[in-house]
Amino acid sequence: MIPSPLPPDFIPFNKPYLVGPELEYIAEAVALGKLSGNGVFTQRCHQFFEQTYGFQKALLTTSGTAALEMAALLLDLQPGDEIILPSFTFTSTANAFLLCGATLVFADSSPEHPNLDAATVARLLTPRTRAVVVVHYAGVACDLDALLPLIRQHNLILIEDAAQAIESYHAARRLGTIGHLAAFSFHETKNISAGEGGLLAINDARFAERAEILWEKGTNRAAFYRGETAKYEWVDVGSSFLPSEMTAAFLWAQLENRHCISQRRLQQWHWYREALAPLGALGVGLPVVPAYAAAHNGHIFYLLCRTLPERQALISHLAARGILAVFHYQPLHSSPFFRSLYSGAPLPHAQRYANLLVRLPLFFELTHSEQQRVIEAVLTFYGAR
Numbered sequence: 165m166i167p168s169p170l171p172p173d174f175i176p177f178n179k180p181y182l183v184g185p186e187l188e189y190i191a192e193a194v195a196l197g198k199l200s201g202n203g204v205f206t207q208r209c210h211q212f213f214e215q216t217y218g219f220q221k222a223l224l225t226t227s228g229t230a231a232l233e234m235a236a237l238l239l240d241l242q243p244g245d246e247i248i249l250p251s252f253t254f255t256s257t258a259n260a261f262l263l264c265g266a267t268l269v270f271a272d273s274s275p276e277h278p279n280l281d282a283a284t285v286a287r288l289l290t291p292r293t294r295a296v297v298v299v300h301y302a303g304v305a306c307d308l309d310a311l312l313p314l315i316r317q318h319n320l321i322l323i324e325d326a327a328q329a330i331e332s333y334h335a336a337r338r339l340g341t342i343g344h345l346a347a348f349s350f351h352e353t354k355n356i357s358a359g360e361g362g363l364l365a366i367n368d369a370r371f372a373e374r375a376e377i378l379w380e381k382g383t384n385r386a387a388f389y390r391g392e393t394a395k396y397e398w399v400d401v402g403s404s405f406l407p408s409e410m411t412a413a414f415l416w417a418q419l420e421n422r423h424c425i426s427q428r429r430l431q432q433w434h435w436y437r438e439a440l441a442p443l444g445a446l447g448v449g450l451p452v453v454p455a456y457a458a459a460h461n462g463h464i465f466y467l468l469c470r471t472l473p474e475r476q477a478l479i480s481h482l483a484a485r486g487i488l489a490v491f492h493y494q495p496l497h498s499s500p501f502f503r504s505l506y507s508g509a510p511l512p513h514a515q516r517y518a519n520l521l522v523r524l525p526l527f528f529e530l531t532h533s534e535q536q537r538v539i540e541a542v543l544t545f546y547g548a549r
């Protein structure tokens with residue numbers, strides 16, 4: 165045990181967990197005698213994602229960030245090419261494309277929920293637009309019905325940043341199967357984790373072969389091992405995007421137990437939603453889940469406080485009771501790094517979620533009595549009990 169100064173009844177925001185056979189599978193990987201990437205467990209994960217999830221091709225990566233970087237490389241961006249993306253997201257959504265020389269065009273969030281406001285995307289299109297990146301915030305699907313006609317009409321690439329969205333759906337379609345490319349994360353904070361890890365899903369055959377080359381440091385090594393080529397050589401740019409077998413083994417244990425993980429998180433999510441519903445009458449915002457996104461994965465439960473000072477007071481109130489609640493993204497377009505480069509319109513909704521949103525503890529091992537304590541502390545703060 166790592167000694168910790170935290171009180172024993174402290175409720176963290178997130179906690180890594182074992183669902184069952186993780187350590188057993190890592191031992192199995194060690195016994196198999198191959199710990200570098202693309203071994204038995206990696207291939208088992210790939211097969212699972214291709215057959216059960218229906219991705220045309222799946223490649224495990226070292227992180228969600230790495231999967232986004234692969235997606236950006238696959239676009240073969242030229243100077244001046246523009247990428248439309250939400251401002252209310254993690255830096256990796258933007259960095260991946262900026263590293264490839266793209267011009268970033270930030271879009272606002274919807275007034276109802278933190279996802280990109282599809283209605284504003286048409287106004288941001290120019291002849292240089294190459295791709296739109298959507299983020300399924302909190303595992304709740306972005307409004308793709310509004311976006312897909314635009315994507316087709318302008319011959320754009322749709323990339324899903326599905327980092328938070330494993331096991332979520334847009335109507336009957338699994339998230340990550342809809343975009344030409346999609347990136348998932350298995351970071352410790354995500355529903356299904358491998359500590360650090362990710363996945364690139366490729367749903368358009370034109371990207372499949374090159375993706376595998378980028379993944380294997382610019383070589384045709386994967387094809388060579390399948391016996392498809394006589395030599396293994398340098399054929400393109402690339403990097404080391406593949407995780408070790410220890411990561412894949414850990415991930416496989418969690419994937420096998422994905423239904424149990426989702427069920428528990430959704431139970432917690434729905435209890436928060438129900439118990440905190442009375443706050444709606446006070447003007448506190450509760451998560452809005454559009455009908456097309458009803459089958460979500462319970463990744464994040466958030467409240468929207470009425471003001472920024474109120475949010476900070478709520479976080480302090482909870483901290484004083486041994487509960488860690490946290491805010492989320494600050495808008496990228498007005499960040500210290502990007503604001504001097506930003507020439508678009510103000511994005512008031514992204515700013516509003518940055519100021520008002522607070523996330524409550526939600527993780528696999530959160531107990532009933534711990535969640536009860538969080539609920540009571542929030543209701544007490546609002547004088548609602």
Ligand SMILES: *Cc1c(COP(=O)(O)O)cnc(C)c1O
Nearest residue numbers: 227228229254256327349350351
């Ligand atoms: C977590 C996350 C990422 C990055 O994933 P890593 O695995 O941490 O690199 C990217 N985008 C979003 C929206 C995320 O939530």
